[in-house]
Amino acid sequence: MSEENSDEVKMLEAQIERLQAEVEVLKLQQQENHKDLTLHFPGHMRDALAHLCGQRAAGGQEEVLSKLREEIQELEADLELQTQMNGISLSRCLVKTLQSGRKLVQKLCLSGHCSELVFQVEFKLSEMKVGQSCERRLSELNVVLDSPDLRSFSSFLSRVEESGDLLLFFRTLRTFSDRCDDRARTFRHFQPSEAAGFSK
Known part of the structure; x- marks a missing residue:
């Protein structure tokens, strides 16, 4: 392998290392965003989002979906009541x-x-x-x-x-x-x- 090719290989390897480091940083940011997302919801919604984001292994998918449906129904009922009260x-x-x-x-x-x-x-x-x-x-x-x-x-x-x-x-x-x-x-x-x- 010529010296020119060797320099090009080293340059490409360095670029690959930089890209891998950038991917790791982005993965950490994504995990932080998932944590932030789950912190701002109360009750069942927070638990379900935590499960979906991979932060908790407890409970199965059926339980998570059931809790989400329950939370959505409660929110819809609250919204309907608010609409009736204030127009x-x-x-x-x-x-x-x-x-x-x-x-x-x-x-x-x-x-x-x-x-x-x-x-x-x-x-x-x-x-x-x-x-x-x-x-x-x-x-x-x-x-x-x-x-x-x-x-x-x-x-x-x-x-x-x-x-x-x-x-x-x-x-x-x-x-x-x-x-x-x-x-x-x-x-x-x-x-x-x-x-x-x-x-x-």
């Missing part, structure tokens, strides 16, 4: 993890409607473990509301986005939606009926 129906929820480790940062996008008002809310949720408790902080709130008459509501939306008060938005959305429905009913009541128009 706000969520149609889509997207969660994207931006950063994990000691500090979990997620970007959330919620879409739904309250009566005829269609909304979309985007925000970042930061969760940091402080001692035994978790501290959560909401930031970068952006609210999009699809309604023909938002002149009186736009200044309120701006204040909500500045303050990051998501709870205030949802409380007020229900009230605003009810007022829009009342207004529409009032306008319909005072509009001349089609039957009266035909009789003239």
